[in-house]
Amino acid sequence: MSYQDAREAFAAWGVDTELALTALAQIPISVHCWQGDDVRGFEKQQGTSGGGIQATGNHPGRARTPDELRADLEFAYSMIPGKHRLNLHAFYLDTQETPDRDEIEFRHFAPWVEWAGETGIKLDFNPTFFAHEKADDNLTLAHPDAGIRDFWIEHGKRCREIAAKMGAAQGGEVVNNIWVPDGSKDNPVDRMGARRRLEASLDAMFAPAHDRAHLLDAVESKLFGIGVEAMTVGSHEFYLGYAIRNNTALCLDMGHFHPTENVADKLSAVALSVQDILLHVSRPMRWDSDHVILLDDSIRAMAQELVFGGLLQRTRIGLDFFDATISRTAAWVIGVRNMQKALLEALLAPQERLKQAETARDYTTRLVLTEELKDLPYAAIWAEFCARQDRPTGALLVDSLARYQASVTDRG
Numbered sequence: 001m002s003y004q005d006a007r008e009a010f011a012a013w014g015v016d017t018e019l020a021l022t023a024l025a026q027i028p029i030s031v032h033c034w035q036g037d038d039v040r041g042f043e044k045q046q047g048t049s050g051g052g053i054q055a056t057g058n059h060p061g062r063a064r065t066p067d068e069l070r071a072d073l074e075f076a077y078s079m080i081p082g083k084h085r086l087n088l089h090a091f092y093l094d095t096q097e098t099p100d101r102d103e104i105e106f107r108h109f110a111p112w113v114e115w116a117g118e119t120g121i122k123l124d125f126n127p128t129f130f131a132h133e134k135a136d137d138n139l140t141l142a143h144p145d146a147g148i149r150d151f152w153i154e155h156g157k158r159c160r161e162i163a164a165k166m167g168a169a170q171g172g173e174v175v176n177n178i179w180v181p182d183g184s185k186d187n188p189v190d191r192m193g194a195r196r197r198l199e200a201s202l203d204a205m206f207a208p209a210h211d212r213a214h215l216l217d218a219v220e221s222k223l224f225g226i227g228v229e230a231m232t233v234g235s236h237e238f239y240l241g242y243a244i245r246n247n248t249a250l251c252l253d254m255g256h257f258h259p260t261e262n263v264a265d266k267l268s269a270v271a272l273s274v275q276d277i278l279l280h281v282s283r284p285m286r287w288d289s290d291h292v293i294l295l296d297d298s299i300r301a302m303a304q305e306l307v308f309g310g311l312l313q314r315t316r317i318g319l320d321f322f323d324a325t326i327s328r329t330a331a332w333v334i335g336v337r338n339m340q341k342a343l344l345e346a347l348l349a350p351q352e353r354l355k356q357a358e359t360a361r362d363y364t365t366r367l368v369l370t371e372e373l374k375d376l377p378y379a380a381i382w383a384e385f386c387a388r389q390d391r392p393t394g395a396l397l398v399d400s401l402a403r404y405q406a407s408v409t410d411r412g
């Protein structure tokens with residue numbers, strides 16, 4: 001179907017496709033660097049992946065150096081319409097030096113900052129509280145040993161400083177998201193002690209003030225991980241309270257709740273108490289398995305809540321998945337484009353009409369509408385969005401992804 005025909009089909013429902021296309025072009029997605037190398041990072045001394053997160057698979061083409069990762073990212077962005085961001089983890093530093101986590105500085109990320117300036121791809125940041133000998137027992141900020149807590153507090157402080165400097169360099173806000181793996185494999189007897197230690201460590205880490213225009217602190221909760229099945233210290237309730245008390249952003253990772261929970265439903269609930277929200281859009285399969293996101297009901301529901309709830313302005317959309325069984329660059333492209341497609345569908349919905357039916361308690365009309373809307377020609381609008389930004393769709397996309405993958409398969 002042509003764009004013009006599709007545009008008329010939506011106009012018949014009172015929807016202006018041009019407005020939707022303009023809105024979609026303004027939604028940045030923070031692409032997670034760690035899909036490119038299976039969450040290994042570029043420190044000279046490598047630890048285990050740790051923290052209950054693990055990429056599985058051995059597809060050829062893993063980025064082994066910062067240059068390879070940047071090349072892969074540039075290719076991925078060239079397949080994705082719109083202007084997006086890069087979410088960098090601290091252990092992706094790019095330097096010949098070997099600073100420990102409590103010694104990293106802004107200069108260790110200079111090549112990334114330079115690249116961001118050249119490409120216009122702005123950075124977000126994350127401290128790395130895993131893959132390190134001082135995190136081997138899945139305790140960092142909540143560790144009973146004050147020396148280990150201090151080590152990680154220093155890491156967190158330095159990351160906040162680095163992120164704030166990145167923000168100053170790129171002229172805007174950098175999200176610095178904190179996730180710690182801390183928890184307990186078996187039933188603990190002093191949950192309160194662990195949570196008090198985590199709270200005190202976070203307080204110490206957040207004590208230095210930074211310009212809010214350059215730094216947005218976020219905290220990420222989790223239900224459980226491999227090796228911390230009995231308790232995660234930084235649970236949802238813990239961080240929801242912490243974010244409210246301390247005015248930080250709250251990060252909701254779609255893989256960090258019970259598999260039957262509807263994470264989209266949480267957006268409007270937490271938005272009443274928390275100003276800024278960060279999403280880690282992911283696809284858990286039976287557990288926090290971090291599969292590449294599909295254009296499925298969970299993603300559609302998330303996008304609809306963002307749009308219908310008027311939450312786009314105060315939500316930063318980041319992705320979090322890593323699959324080493326398929327082309328890593330294709331994984332990025334598929335995942336980001338699926339998030340965009342879900343947002344486009346939500347932007348193309350006759351929102352007021354749907355809400356009117358619900359307010360009038362006319363649930364029959366609401367149901368007829370939601371089901372009939374599924375037949376609208378979204379693909380033609382998406383194809384137009386890609387065409388206007390010179391991005392491929394369909395067979396052309398498949399060919400481009402395959403060609404790039406073939407060019408990196410001989411990496412050792």
Ligand SMILES: C[C@H](O)[C@H](O)[C@@H](O)C(=O)CO
Nearest residue numbers: 034053126179253280320
């Ligand atoms: C690498 C990320 O920081 C990590 O995936 C974290 O965000 C997470 O979700 C841990 O389960």
Ligand SMILES: [Mn+2]
Nearest residue numbers: 220253280320
């Ligand atoms: Mn996450």
